[in-house]
Amino acid sequence: MRSLGLCAAVMTMCAGSAPAVAETMLRIGTVLAPMDPMGQGLEKFKAEVEAATKGEVRIEVFHNSQLGDTTEMIDQARAGANVGTVTDVARLSSFVPSLAIMSAPFLFDTYEQADTFALSADYLAWGDALKEKSGLMMLASNWYQGPRHLLTQKPVSTPADLAGVRMRTIGAPVWIETIRAMGAEPTPMAWGEVYSALQLGALDAAEAQPTAITGAKLYEVVKNVTKTGHIQLVTALVVSAEAWDQISPENQAIVRDLAVESGRYASRLTIELGEKSLADVAASGVSVSDVDLAPFKSAVAGVYDMLNLNAEVASVNKVLGR
Template sequence: MKTTIRVLGLGVALAAGLAMSLPSYAATTLRIGTVLAPDDPMGRGLEKFKAEVEEATKGEVRIQVFHSSQLGDTTEMIDQARAGANVGTVTDVARLSSFVPSLAVMSAPFLFDTFEQADKFALSEDYLSWGDTLKEKSGLVMLASNWYQGPRHALTQVPVSKPADLSGIRMRTIGAPVWIETIRAMGAEPTPIAWGEVYSALQMGVIDAAEAQPTAIKGAKLYEVIKHVTKTGHIQLVTALVVSAESWDQISADNQKIVRDLAVENGRYASGLTIELGEKALADVAASGVTISEVDLAPFKKAVAGVYELLDLNKEVAIVNRVLGR
């Protein structure tokens, strides 16, 4: 009898020890912010992502979505996430190139012609390996990089038909080297400021111009403070959904796979909305009185041709072309 009790006691102790040695995953909430309006395709994609993640993980992973810069500008949200705060965001990938320089290629001028090309490359082994390096270098986890926001066009107060027309014009752009050098090569003076400040900066004349995708032009009501949209499409804005590594590591491996898969799936959903609503957004902008112009892209492509070499991206461009089979 005593032997039986000792054996049972040993079993209980072993079970308790084993339980203590296994990782414990409590419910985790991911707070994801965006600078864009709730009705923007990215905002709608995030709301769908939230619902599907919570259902698929049975509430073990919860998502809170914050629109219209409620958690700050994109750079501020990235800084919060890196500091360990439970924050994530949808960001242009070039902002992450300070940690992994190769990532800048996702915003290289005139490199991707369609969303399908960007989506294919974002799931390639080469690109995913850069994502692994990002976690090591920055404390950020990239869930998916196929959240397409559309082609960036020039928004000005004067007509533009060639790079020389942008000479001396202060144009708001994203504060990453590939964006800055692209805008400079196109002829304008790159002026990085927060997205939430673009409307007032244009209104007050702090900047002369901006560049943005069709749905964002409409969502931010920039048609009220500009006169011309020139369809340069100089950069295809492919963005990534990133979260704090500290928060991510609190999620079980099974749930991490669910979240990643749904991030890719809903990136495609949001991208589809971007494509569907983009032309309608431009039509609405035109109806407001803004002039929408097609332009010969050859002079602009020639003007930015040196950006790849300037930023040492020739190797990455070759990788993109190999993956896309061109």
């Protein structure tokens, strides 16, 4: 009996000293460079989630398309892999069409406006619908990557200057129709292929936010950056719903709160580094210019009607009190 008691005591001691087993592992990827604000935000998110959940939720971060292009990572997550990514919300609109409003042209004037709307009841309800319809869980939708500008080989002053220009854009309807309305030929392509496509002439142009221009060194393969800011790139952190459901409700609340706070951290970095990025682009010899936005705004005015987003525009205006 003493022997059995000793064994029990040893087992109890071993159990007490055993390391906690991670409740789940989330592998979160991005197509951007590690020093991009999104990459820095994800590293902060990783550290704070692991600390706050006492290691019960662990996160691995993969930069520079190590887990594939954004679409490939989304497909992996939908298939049930413990994968997540930071994605433009328009890619998710094939499941919940209303989500396309976050990428609508010339809709949000500031990051603060987008952040406010991303936490509104209407928007959060669309996020809930996304889980049901796609197998993706949206943790936060306030990860701001900056204003999208035109990257071209020839100067651009009006939409007419974009006639016949093959321009890389994101392969979602609101992006495609916005670029087409602005006068160019929208050409969806994986982000990791854009540099070589511009270099070899397979593309004539692209559109990107300042930190991505420097992160991908696109200033080496274009001659002009025109500051249209036609879309404010507000992105979402999404993960596999199957992996998400393995996390306890208490830890889910922690993870979602930290996703919002890390999104704000990354967004502040985006804003701080954006002007420096453009200055660096100009210093490299690329022409960086402002332009009269009125013709571009007029050109894209029909996109809301075309994609049936007028009700969503009204929701944005109501939330923002305008």
